[in-house]
Amino acid sequence: MSIEDRLSALGLSLPDAPAPAANYVPFVRSGDLLHVSGQISQDENGLIKGKLGDTVSVEDGAAAARRCALSLLAQVRAACEGDLSRLIRVVKLTGFVNSTPDFTDQPKVINGASDLLVEVLGDAGRHARSAVSAGSLPLGVAVEIDGVFEIR
Structure with a gap:
């Protein structure tokens, strides 16, 4: 099954x-x-803002991280000129969580992205990862994630 077919089967689509x-x-x-x-965390309604440990729950943070993962895949698709079959594997993610000083569940938040990539890509979605706290993020978003991917 192609990556696009897998996304569709999961009821997902990549943003631009x-x-x-x-x-x-x-x-x-x-x-x-x-x-x-x-x-950065955003969906069809705009930016997903807030601070974990204050205004955003772990579950909502994980959902924001899933949106970041979809944007990462959209960038991979753009880099591969629309051909996601050129993606070999996810190598590494670095997740930044806008959180209060006492918040310690950053890994649970970034699991939203990690779990989505494994759902979509299977073993090729398994990756090394860092999940860290940030006192603030650009535009007040809840989550930002960058990634390294192996492509053909």
């Missing part, structure tokens, strides 16, 4: 690849590795 908001590029390819810039 978000444009950079500052002086950087959305992705850089080096050899077989594709480094995708941080994707």
Whole structure:
């Protein structure tokens, strides 16, 4: 089953690849590795904002991380000129969680992205990962995730 078919079977679709908001590029390819810039939490209603440990629950944070994962895949699709079959595997994610100083469930939040990538890609979605706290994130979003992907 293709990645697009798997997404469809899960009732998911990829957004358009978000444009950079500052002086950087959305992705850089080096050899077989594709480094995708941080994707912020947003959905069809706009930015998903808030602070974990205060205004955002762990469950809502995980849902925001899932949206980041979809944006990461959208950037991979753009880098591969629309051909997601060129994606070999997810290598590494770094997840940033906008959270209070006493919040310690960053891994549970970023699991939203990790779980989605495994649902969609199977073993090719398993990856190394960091999940860290941030005192704030751009535009007040709840989650930002960047990634490294192996492509053909």
